[in-house]
Amino acid sequence: MKKITVLFVSFALIIAVLLGAVACSASSQSSSPTAPATTTQTAPGATVEVIIKDLAFLPSTITVAAGTTVTWINQDSVLHTATSVTGVFDSGTMSKNDSFSFTFSEKGNFKYFCTFHPFMTGTVIVN
Structure with a gap:
């Protein structure tokens, strides 16, 4: 037993x-797959999109050539901004489906954030 x-x-x-x-x-x-954190180098004059969704910039870091236009598109249901830490660019308030574009002519690292949600951050690296 x-x-x-x-x-x-x-x-x-x-x-x-x-x-x-x-x-x-x-x-x-x-x-569900996760979005890449970065995107690769672009040719001058190209346009790169950053999607704002689920309280995040997707991708959060991009590397582009000087002369590239970056377009932020708010696909979230809440208000957002794409605001440079140094004041180089500021989208103003973007509602759902609004977009903002900025052409980066100078080389450098450009950090940005959402003024409504400061934990949302991103970087544009211009070579």
Whole structure:
């Protein structure tokens, strides 16, 4: 009887470990892809879009050539801005589906944020 109890407990532990492993494996898989954090170099005169969605700038960092126009498009249901930390550009308030464009003629790193949601930040790197 004692031997059967030990076997039963051992079997139950093995099943519990296997079920736990399967559950962890399933929960670690994401059902929605994440947007890339950066985008690659562009040719001068090109236009690059930054989507504002789910309280984030997507992508949050872009690298462009001097002469590139960046267009921010608010696809979120709340108000946003794209405002340069140094005052180089400011979109003003953008409602859903509003957009703002700025052409970067000077090289440098341009950090920006949303004045309504200061945790939303991004960077335009101009080469």
